[in-house]
Amino acid sequence: MITLVRRAAVLGTLGATLAACGTATEAPRAPRPAPTASSAVPSRPAPPGPPTLAPGPAGLTPVFEHGPRAREKTVALTFDADMTADQGPRAAAGERFDNPRLIATLRRLKVPATVFMTGRWAEQYPDQARFIGRDPLFEVANHSYSHYAYTDDCHGLPTVPKERMRSDVERAYAAFEKAGVRDAMPYFRFPGGCHDRAALEELATTGVTAVQWDVVSGDAFATDADAVARQVLDGxxxxxxxxxxxxxxxxxxxxxxxxxxxxxxxxxxxxxxxxSELIGASDDRR
Known part of the structure; x- marks a missing residue:
């Protein structure tokens, strides 16, 4: 499995491959001589990557819940694109785990948003994953591959064994790449929001920032849109x-x-x- 650091390089390579789409392979070129001191061109610094938070105590995966309170009035709407590894038969039977109308409304209203996507969702809806991932209005972040919990007793979700937590995150990024998502963000949302020290330890080497929330919309399984809207506006x-x-x-x-x-x-x-903008404005970023 690729690591998060290698993933950035792979994404760059994928973008170049898609841009070249169908061009012939170039013939091998003779190696160029090393530049002399007089001819060497100073290298340009690499562009900065997405903002992340500094590691937590003892190098634990950092956890982000909200942006600065005392600055301008900003708010981030985030949307979890959930689908578990074993829900394929339900999708095949007609159950819809996507919501194109929601994405269209966000576009029409010109609302930037972060979509926390499971790898299984990207596999089920690769065209939608690609369109979301390539729209500058949105950013795609990681919500695990299988939407299995990273702790026990998490809203009844099945559990990812500790030794598979990192590979579960990496598998989701691989699914994004296969779907054509460019530059998925180094942000991870725990399924159900459930995490403990052991999970934060396991994901520390992936380089992700765990993203939680401070406003629960209550939209999951809700049927009263007005009640959900009031909960958001009040929070x-x-x-x-x-x-x-x-x-x-x-x-x-x-x-x-x-x-x-x-x-x-x-x-x-x-x-x-x-x-990403809220994290970039945080005093704890690196």
Whole structure:
């Protein structure tokens, strides 16, 4: 499996390959002589990568919950694209784990957002994953491959064994790459939000920042869009991260909630941003 550090290089290679799409392979070239001191061109610094947080105590995976409170009124809407490894038969039978109408509404309203995607979702809906991943309005982050929990007793979810946690994260990134998602972010959301010290230790070498939230929308399995919208509007503060879902079968009212929440928060003076902007504004970033 690729590591997160190698993943960045692989993504760059994939982008170049897609751009070249169908060109012939070049013939081998003779090696160039090393430049002399007089002819050497100073190398340019590599562009900075996405902002992340510094490791936590003892090198643990850092955990981000919200942005600065005392600065401008920003808020990040995040959407979990959930699908477990064993839900393929349900999808084949017609159950919809995607929500194209929600994504279209976000585009129409010009709302930046972060989509925390499972690898299994990207495999089920590769075209949608690619379109989301290549739209500059959005950023794709990691929500595990299988949406299995990283702790015991997490909302009834099956559990990923400790020794497979890192490979589960890496498998999700591999699924994004296969679907054509460019530059997936080094952010990880634990399924169910459940984590403990052991999980933070296991993921430390992947280089991800774990992203939680401070506003629970309550859209999962909800049928009252007005109640969900009120919960979001009552909870948002400057720097908030709102958790919602991008799965029609499990969160059928989310698109309606967005149509209510977005204009009202804008009326209150809020600006919508991606999670990366909130992390970039954090005093704990590296």
């Amino acid at each position: 948002v503060r400057p720097g908030s991260v709102v958790v919602m879902h991008c799965t029609r079968s499990a969160a059928p009212v989310t698109e309606e909630v967005v149509r209510t929440v977005v204009p009202e928060l804008r009326r209150r003076g809020y600006r919508f941003v991606k999670v």
